[in-house]
Amino acid sequence: MYEGAVQDLIDELGRLPGVGPKSAQRIAFHLLQIDGPDAQRLADAITRVKDTIRFCARCWNVSEAEECRICQDPRRDPAVLCVVEEPRDVLAIERTREYRGRYHVLGGAISPIDGVGPEELHIRELLARVGEEPVEELIIATNPNVEGEATASYLSRLLTHHDVRVTRLASGLPVGGDLDYADEVTLGRAFVGRRELGA
């Protein structure tokens, strides 16, 4: 065992996604060896993100205000909503510059194995928006994997009797992967070729 403070840091780092015990140890010693202010910048960035960032009250994207920048932007088309799993997917789609509508972040995808059902996602809030906002099209941009497809089918069935067009991003995205790993061209083309989703 290391001296208390070092072991505590290794333990905390080891709880991060994708950081195993050996990586945690390497990162801890890296932090020990760099200058104090450089390490403190990371500590402060963590504190600050928790203090200043919340989720947009409308679309559940990350936000520093009650509503996120995109929801506040009057130039974004309120008739089109793009439904994604995570805030990082919003960024991936923004990078394509193909999309001028708004978003709705579900906070994940339906996955019975992980205990994530429809009630764990922001689907109720999505239905409320479809009722209250002038939404004409819903582009379902969940990941092209099992959970994302299941979520897309679920939403499509749920919205059958609503007066809204439900589309799904075109294939062209590599199947089995994560949306936010796609390059801009592929993702942009998937937007252009989006198809109607049958119930």
Place this chain on the structure above:
Amino acid sequence: MYEGAVQDLIDELGRLPGVGPKSAQRIAFHLLQIDGPDAQRLADAITRVKDTIRFCARCWNVSEAEECRICQDPRRDPAVLCVVEEPRDVLAIERTREYRGRYHVLGGAISPIDGVGPEELHIRELLARVGEEPVEELIIATNPNVEGEATASYLSRLLTHHDVRVTRLASGLPVGGDLDYADEVTLGRAFVGRRELGA
């Protein structure tokens, strides 16, 4: 680009060893989504490690006091010094329970490609200890790779005219790897089978 605080956190995380841009993004969103106190524990652990941990004035291991626990322990044999590259190597060797001497942490290995020469390592301090302390044997436990071997040869030549036995950990350690990845049995055997190092 994300809202400022999120991007700042991603940037800081991306500076850690072994954390690429995608990992940094995933870790940042993980920190955003967990409870405030859980995230704060990581931030505090970083601050605390920088506030409380320094390097042992004698052996350059990590320490909460002027001298580390091992140097302060009167049961450790002062006649044997084990020379390692990094503090994490001390822990790896302690786990074998084969070693009852003391340590000297060089802070790296000689590597001209990375601009690390002997003067960047704690070699001058090692020579001072050999002169001042009752050291009879120096076990060179640098990594069994190119840099570690070069450092071992350098030290061996440097100590030719000192009245001290210089040994090197036995092979048995997988060549080309890092010392702290070895299992306890392999590392323990390497201690038992250590060999005399000719100049």
